[in-house]
Amino acid sequence: MKNEVKTTTTQKVFRILLALFMIYAGFSHLTFNRIEFQTQVPDWVPLSKDLVVILSGIVEMALGLSLLFWKKQRARIGWALALFFILIFPGNIAQYLDGRDAFGALNSDRARLIRLFFQPVLIVWALWSSGAWKAWRNSKK
Template identity: 35%
Template sequence: MDKRKQITARAIVRTLLSAIYLAAGVLHLAAPGPFLSITPSWVPFPEQVVALTGLAELAGAFGLMVPRLRRAAGIGLALYAVCVFPANIQHAMDSLGRPEALSGLWYHVPRLLLQPVIVWWALWAGKVIDWPFARHTRTKSN
């Protein structure tokens, strides 16, 4: 991908990711019930944790849009995606016990499988990594 296309693609991806995390952050704060229901039982102070995750999502969303904060926001959102993975697993496991579980698989399986993509997306949008779009130059070893 040439440099100009990569800059445009990264700006589009960054804006989309920022909008998604902005919406998620607002939902975590405005309607925490669904998030509390998927919080694993071993998480202490679940109400506060859900509120803090909402604030983290909002901070990451805004940080992605501020050039000097972009890298930190990308790293933060990638770490966030890793840290909330247990809640995503818990949500999937809880859903499998319900009568409509089969239809829920269409949501949960892709969601769980795409978690590494979400981590990559945050890192790429935050200009932490260029992979797989960076051009690699090989040097000859003597």
């Protein structure tokens, strides 16, 4: 897979928005939403819920910063971010199944269910905006 891929202006704008969202989300994991994010950690995870929230916040910030600044590895970072979204999805499912409220807005089964449908959107967003799909397709030619 070629490391650097040209992206459109629209992809760049959406990549920057996603990166800023990830940095903000990571920061919120470490500060003002720390307790709220603990509700998403499934009970079967064999680590402290607080540790999982802290580590995931650090990963989110690192991925967001990398997506903004590490141009030569942007496609690989897109794949890493997509994988991260897949790995945290069981937490969202557990939150729905266990009926755990969070963030004020996730206070009903309906709201928690709707949220589950946004995870694939985030995965596609990461792959498209980073040029990861294009890089993968180009590598197959």
